Each structure stands twice: as C-alpha cells, then as structure tokens.
Amino acid sequence: MTNQFNRRKFLQYTGMAGSAFFLPGKSTAAPAPLFTSDEIGLSKWELETPSLCLELEVMEYNLKKVHQNLQDTGIGVRPHIKTHKSPFLAKMQMEAGAVGVCAAKLSESEIMLENGISKVLMTGVNVTPEKIRKAMDLRKKHAGFIQAVDNPVNARDLQDAANAAGIIAEVVVDLDVIRRSGVPTGIPAVELAQLVDRAPNLRFMGILAYDGGAQHVKGHEARKARTVQTFEPVVETYESLVKSGLNVEIFSGAGTGTYDMMADIPGFTDVQVGSYLFMDAQYMAIGSKGNAALYDDFDPSLTVMTTIINTNHPNRLITDSGAKAFTINKPSGIVIGEPDFTYNAGSDEYGTITYTTANKSYQVGDRLEVIVPHCDPAINLYDRIYGIRRGKVEMIIPIMARGMSR
Amino acid sequence: MTNQFNRRKFLQYTGMAGSAFFLPGKSTAAPAPLFTSDEIGLSKWELETPSLCLELEVMEYNLKKVHQNLQDTGIGVRPHIKTHKSPFLAKMQMEAGAVGVCAAKLSESEIMLENGISKVLMTGVNVTPEKIRKAMDLRKKHAGFIQAVDNPVNARDLQDAANAAGIIAEVVVDLDVIRRSGVPTGIPAVELAQLVDRAPNLRFMGILAYDGGAQHVKGHEARKARTVQTFEPVVETYESLVKSGLNVEIFSGAGTGTYDMMADIPGFTDVQVGSYLFMDAQYMAIGSKGNAALYDDFDPSLTVMTTIINTNHPNRLITDSGAKAFTINKPSGIVIGEPDFTYNAGSDEYGTITYTTANKSYQVGDRLEVIVPHCDPAINLYDRIYGIRRGKVEMIIPIMARGMSR
Numbered sequence: 001m002t003n004q005f006n007r008r009k010f011l012q013y014t015g016m017a018g019s020a021f022f023l024p025g026k027s028t029a030a031p032a033p034l035f036t037s038d039e040i041g042l043s044k045w046e047l048e049t050p051s052l053c054l055e056l057e058v059m060e061y062n063l064k065k066v067h068q069n070l071q072d073t074g075i076g077v078r079p080h081i082k083t084h085k086s087p088f089l090a091k092m093q094m095e096a097g098a099v100g101v102c103a104a105k106l107s108e109s110e111i112m113l114e115n116g117i118s119k120v121l122m123t124g125v126n127v128t129p130e131k132i133r134k135a136m137d138l139r140k141k142h143a144g145f146i147q148a149v150d151n152p153v154n155a156r157d158l159q160d161a162a163n164a165a166g167i168i169a170e171v172v173v174d175l176d177v178i179r180r181s182g183v184p185t186g187i188p189a190v191e192l193a194q195l196v197d198r199a200p201n202l203r204f205m206g207i208l209a210y211d212g213g214a215q216h217v218k219g220h221e222a223r224k225a226r227t228v229q230t231f232e233p234v235v236e237t238y239e240s241l242v243k244s245g246l247n248v249e250i251f252s253g254a255g256t257g258t259y260d261m262m263a264d265i266p267g268f269t270d271v272q273v274g275s276y277l278f279m280d281a282q283y284m285a286i287g288s289k290g291n292a293a294l295y296d297d298f299d300p301s302l303t304v305m306t307t308i309i310n311t312n313h314p315n316r317l318i319t320d321s322g323a324k325a326f327t328i329n330k331p332s333g334i335v336i337g338e339p340d341f342t343y344n345a346g347s348d349e350y351g352t353i354t355y356t357t358a359n360k361s362y363q364v365g366d367r368l369e370v371i372v373p374h375c376d377p378a379i380n381l382y383d384r385i386y387g388i389r390r391g392k393v394e395m396i397i398p399i400m401a402r403g404m405s406r
Numbered sequence: 407m408t409n410q411f412n413r414r415k416f417l418q419y420t421g422m423a424g425s426a427f428f429l430p431g432k433s434t435a436a437p438a439p440l441f442t443s444d445e446i447g448l449s450k451w452e453l454e455t456p457s458l459c460l461e462l463e464v465m466e467y468n469l470k471k472v473h474q475n476l477q478d479t480g481i482g483v484r485p486h487i488k489t490h491k492s493p494f495l496a497k498m499q500m501e502a503g504a505v506g507v508c509a510a511k512l513s514e515s516e517i518m519l520e521n522g523i524s525k526v527l528m529t530g531v532n533v534t535p536e537k538i539r540k541a542m543d544l545r546k547k548h549a550g551f552i553q554a555v556d557n558p559v560n561a562r563d564l565q566d567a568a569n570a571a572g573i574i575a576e577v578v579v580d581l582d583v584i585r586r587s588g589v590p591t592g593i594p595a596v597e598l599a600q601l602v603d604r605a606p607n608l609r610f611m612g613i614l615a616y617d618g619g620a621q622h623v624k625g626h627e628a629r630k631a632r633t634v635q636t637f638e639p640v641v642e643t644y645e646s647l648v649k650s651g652l653n654v655e656i657f658s659g660a661g662t663g664t665y666d667m668m669a670d671i672p673g674f675t676d677v678q679v680g681s682y683l684f685m686d687a688q689y690m691a692i693g694s695k696g697n698a699a700l701y702d703d704f705d706p707s708l709t710v711m712t713t714i715i716n717t718n719h720p721n722r723l724i725t726d727s728g729a730k731a732f733t734i735n736k737p738s739g740i741v742i743g744e745p746d747f748t749y750n751a752g753s754d755e756y757g758t759i760t761y762t763t764a765n766k767s768y769q770v771g772d773r774l775e776v777i778v779p780h781c782d783p784a785i786n787l788y789d790r791i792y793g794i795r796r797g798k799v800e801m802i803i804p805i806m807a808r809g810m811s812r
Contacts, residue, residue, distance in 0.1 A: 048536060048812045082755060104755045105726075124726065124755060127715050127771045130454060150716060151770060179719050180756055212753065309533050310556060313585050320511075320530070324786050324811045328734060347618065348782050349488060349510045349530060349811070350586055364557060365533045376754050380730050380787070383809055403789055403808075405730045405755070406454045 032088040032116050035384055035396035044388045045367050049307040050325035052382040053369070054397070056389045058301035059277055063096045065298060066259065066276050073263035076270035078102050078121060078252055083274030083376045085401035086385070087115035093277075094119070100144065102252075102272045106131050107404035109145060110138055115400065119144040121252070123208055123272070125154060125174065125181065131406075132157055136165040146205055146250075150174040150183045155195050155202070162201035171196050172250055174208040175237060177230050182208070185233040190240050197246055206250030207241070209234040210272060215257030216282055220289045224261045227254075231265050238267045257286055260297065278302035280375040281331045302385075303336065303369045304378070306351060308362050317341075317362055319351035321370070324381060326351070329374035336369045343370055438494040438522050441790055441802035450794045451773050455713040456731035458788040459775070460803070462795045464707035465683055469502045471704060472665065472682050479669035482676035484508050484527060484658055489680030489782045491807035492791070493521035499683075500525070506550065508658075508678045512537050513810035515551060516544055521806065525550040527658070529614055529678070531560060531580065531587065537812075538563055542571040552611055552656075556580040556589045561601050561608070568607035577602050578656055580614040581643060583636050588614070591639040596646045603652055612656030613647070615640040616678060621663030622688055626695045630667045633660075637671050644673045663692055666703070684708035686781040687737045708791075709742065709775045710784070712757060714768050723747075723768055725757035727776070730787060732757070735780035742775045749776055 044053050066077055079093040082104040090101050090112055100119030103109040109122045125148050126135045139145045139162070149155045149171050162169040173193045176182030183189045189207070197204040211230045217223045234253075241248050251269045254262045259271040275283050279300040288295045304325055310318035326333050326345035333351075335341040338359060344352040353368075372378040379385070380402055387395040450459050472483055485499040488510040496507050496518055506525030509515040515528045531554050532541045545551045545568070555561045555577050568575040579599045582588030589598050595613070603610040617636045623629045640659075647654050657675045660668045665677040681689050685706040694701045710731055716724035732739055732751035739757075741747040744765060750758040759774075768774075778784040785791070786808055793801040 046536075048534070050811050125715055128454070128713060130452075151718075154770065176718060179722065180724055180753065180758065181716055182718075184718060307534060309531055310587055312557075312582060312588075312590060316585065318586055321811065323733075323783050324809075327729075347586065352586065364560065377729050381809060381811075403730075403787060405456050405727065405787075 032091040033398060033400075034088060035398055037396060039386070039396065040393050042393045043391055044305055044369075044386065044393065045391075047305050047386060047393070049305045049367065050321040051305045051386055052379065052384070053303050053305055053386045053388050054278070055301045055303075056387045056394060058299045062277050062279070062298040062301060063092060066271075066273055067097050069260060069297065070263075070271070075259075075262055075268065078270040078272055079277070080104070080123070080255070080272045080274035081108060081112060081117075081401070084277065084379055084385075085111075085399045085404065086397050087112055087117055087400055088397050089277065090117045099270055100146075103401075105405055106135055106138070107406040108401040109135075111401040111404060113138060113142040113145055118142065121146040121148075121172065121250070123148055123174070123210065125150055127154055127157075129157070129161075132161045133164075136161040136167060136169060139169045140165050140167050146170045146172055148172050148174045148208060149192065149196060150176070150181055152192055152195055155192060155199065159199040159201050162199075168201050168203050170205045171202045172205045172208050172252070175234055177209050177211045177234060177253075178213045180212065185237040186240070189237045190244060193241055193246055194244065204246060206248045206252070206269070207234075207238065209251070209253040210255070211253065211258070212255070215255040216286055217257070218286050219292065220261075220287055223258055223286070227258050227261050235266055242267070256283055256298070257295075260289065275375050278375040278379075279371070280378070281334050281371055281373045282329065284334070284371070285331055300334075300371045302375055302379075303371055304333070306368050306370055308364055308366045308368065309350075311362060311364055315355055317353040317355075319353065319368065320349075321345070322347040322350045324348050326370070326372055327374060327377045327381070329377065331373060333373050334371040336371065338368075345373070438497040439804060439806075440494060441804055443802060445792070445802065446799050448799045449797055450711055450775075450792065450799065451797075453711050453792060453799070455711050455773065456727040457711045457792055458785065458790070459709050459711055459792045459794050460684070461707045461709075462793045462800060464705045468683050468685070468704040468707060469498060472677075472679055473503050475666060475703065476669075476677070481665075481668055481674065484676040484678055485683070486510070486529070486661070486678045486680035487514060487518060487523075487807070490683065490785055490791075491517075491805045491810065492803050493518055493523055493806055494803050495683065496523045505676055506552075509807075511811055512541055512544070513812040514807040515541075517807040517810060519544060519548040519551055524548065527552040527554075527578065527656070529554055529580070529616065531556055533560055533563075535563070535567075538567045539570075542567040542573065542575060545575045546571050546573050552576045552578060554578050554580045554614060555598065555602060556582070556587055558598055558601055561598060561605065565605040565607050568605075574607050574609050576611045577608045578611045578614050578658070581640055583615050583617045583640060583659075584619045586618065591643040592646075595643045596650060599647055599652055600650065610652055612654045612658070612675070613640075613644065615657070615659040616661070617659065617664070618661070621661040622692055623663070624692050625698065626667075626693055629664055629692070633664050633667050641672055648673070662689055662704070663701075666695065681781050684781040684785075685777070686784070687740050687777055687779045688735065690740070690777070691737055706740075706777045708781055708785075709777055710739070712774050712776055714770055714772045714774065715756075717768060717770055721761055723759040723761075725759065725774065726755075727751070728753040728756045730754050732776070732778055733780060733783045733787070735783065737779060739779050740777040742777065744774075751779070
C-alpha cells in the first residue's frame, strides 16, 4: 500500500478541484459551470434516489421575491452562499440584483471568486498564519474580496499579511451579538474599527452583526422584538463609529427569518439571506408577517426524491433516504402531498415514515418527494442539485464548495 | 447560462469519478488509491481545520483486535464499509482477515468492486428496475457481489434481471428484526428463501439479521439480553431453512456493539462491524463487557482537528467546526485532554465549547482535537481522511464513496 498518485486521478477523487489552496496548482476557467449527463430530460420521478432536486420556477420566484419585498426599504441583498455552495446559483443571485455574496469560510470564498463571482464578503474570520496568508493572496487576485476581523491581535496579523502581500485589504469588523463570533459592541468594537482604519494596509469597510439565534424564533412579532433588542447595542456602536469619523459603508446582518425587519435599523445596508432560495421545514415553521402558521414569504423549492423500499408494517413505510440524505435536523422532512406523514431520518441509511392516514396505497418502488429539515447542511451532503422545470431535469448544478468547511 | 460541459471538468466537480453508474463511461484502474499533496509530512497540529484525522496505529490495533477477540468463536468478520466509504481501508480490512465487506448502497458497492475489493455483500435492497439492472450488470463484472432481497415481488424482479443479464446472481434474504428492512421471520422468510432457491438465475446464499437498535443499548448485559431475544425468531427461521434443505452459507448480522455476543447463536457466521475501526462518542458511552463506564474493546482513532477562533467570553471557546464538520449527533464530540469541555456542534459553521475547568489557557488560533459524535455520518462530510502516525500526516485517504447514498 504505497502512495499512488497522478494528477487526473487526484482531481477526480477529490471533488475539490476548484480549490487552489487545498490542491496543488490547478486552474479553473469557466464561471459557474453546470454538469451535463444523460439524466438531463428525465422526469424527476425517474431519477435514482436519493436525489436533491430544485424546482427552478419556484427558486426563481424566491430569487426575485426578496428584492421585491425590500425594494422600497433601501436595504440591499448580500446572499450567503454557505447555504447552496454553488457559483452557478451565486451568479443567478448577482444577476437578480445582489450587492455581492457572503461566504462563511475561506475555501468557499475561493470557489466563488475563482468561478466568476467577483464580490465575496467572508463572514468568518481567518486566525491562523496559513489561512491569513492565503486570504491575502486571494485578495491580491480578486479586488472584490472582503475579510472580517473580530479581535485586535488578528487585525495586526491581517495588517502584516496585507503588507507582505503588497495590498490594501478591505476589512469589516464582526460584532458580537450572540456570544459566538465577533468583538464586543461598544468601546472594544470602536477601538478595533479604529485600529483597522489606522492600519496602512487595511481599509475599514463597516460592520457585521448576524443574529443567528433570531432566525428561527417562532412568530414574526417575537423575531422583531428580539431583533430590535439585539440591535440596540449594535446601533449604538454604529453611531459611535460614524461619530468618530469612520465611513461605515457596510452594515450587514439578518437572514431569511429577519430580512424584512431591518429597514428601521439606522445605517443598516444589507441582509445575508441564504435559505430564502430554497426554504425548509425549519423556516416554514416560524410563521411570517401575514401568516402565523406558515412562513410563506418564499415557497419551498428544494426536495429530496426518495424511494419506498419496504411496506411490511401497517402505517409505516421505509425509504432509502436517511440521515446521510437529510441530516437529523428537526423538524423532520415534509412529505409533499401527505400531510399526515412523519418522516424520521434518524437512521443513517433508511427513512421511516409513520402515519395514520395516507392519500393512496403505497408500494415498494414508489417515489416520494420530501422537503428537507434544514437546507444548508442537507445541501452539503450532495455533489449536485437537479434543476427541475415542468417535472423534468433541465440542468444539473454542481455544489462546488460542498464539504468546504475550511 | 447554458449547459457547459467537458469531460475533465465534469469529473473534477463531481467527486464521483469512480462511479460507472452515475457518470457516463469512466474507467477506474488503480485499486484503493491514496492522495498525495504537500500536506504529507505535516504535523496534524499544522493542518488547516476542520480536518478529519485517523491515528493509524490505533486504527491498526482495532483492525487486528476484532479478529483476536473473535478468534476462538468461529465467527467471521464482514466489515461494513458504509462507515468509512474508502476502498483503501476496505483493502486493509480484507488483508486483516475479513471474509468480505458489506456495503449499504449500490453506488457504494460499485466503488468497492471497481477499486480492488472483490467480495461485497450489499445489505440494502434494490427495488427499482434501473437499480436492479445496474446491480446485475455489476454482478456480471464481479463474481463476488452478493445482493439482498426482502420480498417475493422483488425476488422475481431479481430473477428476471439476472436472466436478462445471463448470470446466476448470489442472493441473501434480509430478515425483519427492527421493523425497518427485511421480510418477516418464520414462514414468509422461509417461503422467500425457497422462492430464491427455486429461481433458476438466483443462488440462495443465506440470511441477514441486523439489529441496528441493539448496537447503542447501554450496558453489555442489556445488549446481550436484547440480542438473545431479537435472535430467537431469527434462529427459529434459520433452523427452518436448514430443515427445509436450504444451504445457509451466510448468516450475517451484529455490529460493533454486539459483535462479541454472537457465538452462541446457532449457525451465525459473521459480524458486520464498521465503527470498531474508529470508535466515536456514541460507542464509547455504551460500556463493554469489562468496563461499564467506557466501551474499550476498541480505542478511538478518528478525530477532527479544529481551531479556536474566539475567546471573548469566560468559560466559552468558539471554534471553526460546527455541524458541517461533525453532524449534530449526540452525545457531543469529546475534546481530547479536556474532560470538562462540552462541545456543541449545533451551529452549522461554528463549534461552541463550554467548561468550568480547563487544563490550560486557550488563545485564538490554538488547535483542539475532538472525537466525533457518530463516525459514519461524520466521515460522510469529508472527501479525505488524514492518516497520522507519530503526529505526522503519513497518508491522505480518499473517501471515494462519500455522498453515495444511491
């Protein structure tokens, strides 16, 4: 068992061929590529299962809807590609009017920038010398790459690396709103922003304030109340920054759950929506402004096609799609057309549906279509999304940044 | 946005280049390949994070240990590759004395057979015409491929497809033990076995009886009691099959939690252990025969290296590794060397550690090593495993069947 290697094989197996950082010397030319295969033109009901499917018309509706809903607010849209990890979908978002995209990780940012997406704000921080150096190399190649910082030591490291790379790097300060990432609001944040502003090789661009915990709070009023409270110290910090003479071009935050409640936040510029494109069982359950029972600002477009493999027990169907096809997030996947079905994806390889009433009698081999529990980690399980229009596979979208958590 | 395609790009993005079924016309030659990269030779503490690491000496210990522990029992080992999805590791298991391997899905089976693993028992069923046809094509190429069946309609479909392919296909009957897959024990199972036996193009090989629910029952005695009870109708079925003149060459089941309690089951031939190679927080918690507090038949070899990115709050550390690096399975990941740390991977992109006591003071940029909650779905998040020996990367193992749930 020795190391066997040739470049083609390496690229074949890795699934990370778009990454310059984590693979030796590649070059990716084509922006936002698509797969083709003999699956193009198949009915979605003919696809081998599990398959991740996207109803293109519904997705396109969602894509426009977020801009329509925000059009009179002055709030921009900076979609978070951590959700779909696909340059192809990011390109559609840019063409729909996004001011840029967000990425969570350096490897994701690179995939976007190297595949035709010119404006990427990385919301996570890079704290190790290697990642900081790589990030500055990426900024050197791509002027539209914005980095985040949340502590002064890291700001000095970014300054040194930008200097070494011979660039002036755009930087936003991430504010602590849920005791996760970020610098404390108030004086520490202002001092950090000033430190960035004074650093000769960094350019202060603004602030991030993402309340991840608010997105799935049930009830529009409850989310709004939480958001107003969360943003009190954030807005104070924003005002201190402005007062101190800093130019806060970017004041970014909010997600699919709170995108429509940011217009009253002074200085706020753009929402980092991700799930709006797809929806999932988690978001459908939170309720919208006009509908307490169902969040319906956006419609569900993303499903997993699954096959029934066992019907031996009454009121129970076994499918071929378990945790490796759905994740074990709750609430469970929603079986389309069968409101009484409960889908349990707790087994790695099998799904178990239990029910009291069904609209038809199911046989082994029948397919079911299931809305995923939580779209981000579900998409991260697949290498491709089947784009469906009028029931047929129109395109196969590569999830190029799948698995890229670095 | 039109379909762009060339073959190399397609293979690059897909990560499924080893699959003949789901990609057009490929050919894979080398068995059990490894990656090389400039990461070879790095300390595991220098790897970019999150990274999935395997302590090779510990893994090799586990690899031998299962055979040692079973050596006087007559029970064979048929490791389940759904856990690691790597032909390279499957090859090590075969060389260590496995009687063959198990795979859950058709796409996994193919990756194994096409990459040097000649004996694969697929424990899941194929129920759609397309998958049945592909399975028979695979059997035509690889004589060591054994398929499962759990209902008579499916047995007839397998017969027709084997006939169409011009082969005699080896088939095992999967028995229902936990109301998931399988035919009911007793008369339905015997009749199905007889149906397979009579089918001119099928060869009855034996039975499967996997009690997935028993594996994580806490306490060796409790697992044994459950196993004895579960296997009562299974053994009755086995005896009926033998009495009816059928040759039950294979009587396979059990996993890492129950592998050492099968010797008293009449006719039982082999255990389908998977996690034994790695261990995880779930298995460590179940207790072994000699140790109620810690399951220590096998030692933990698989970890995720993670980096601390925020230390702003007391008794709290934020890392760069969340649900996309670990899954959200419980119990949580175990931070090596810090018994008081609780690792919460509930956020997709971030880990949150809470503690009251720590053995050292941690800074942003420090690495931590974490045993995963549940090894199977965690491995399925990564494209490669870093094989570590004496602290350094010795090899990079491609997880070639990652994401293959079809």
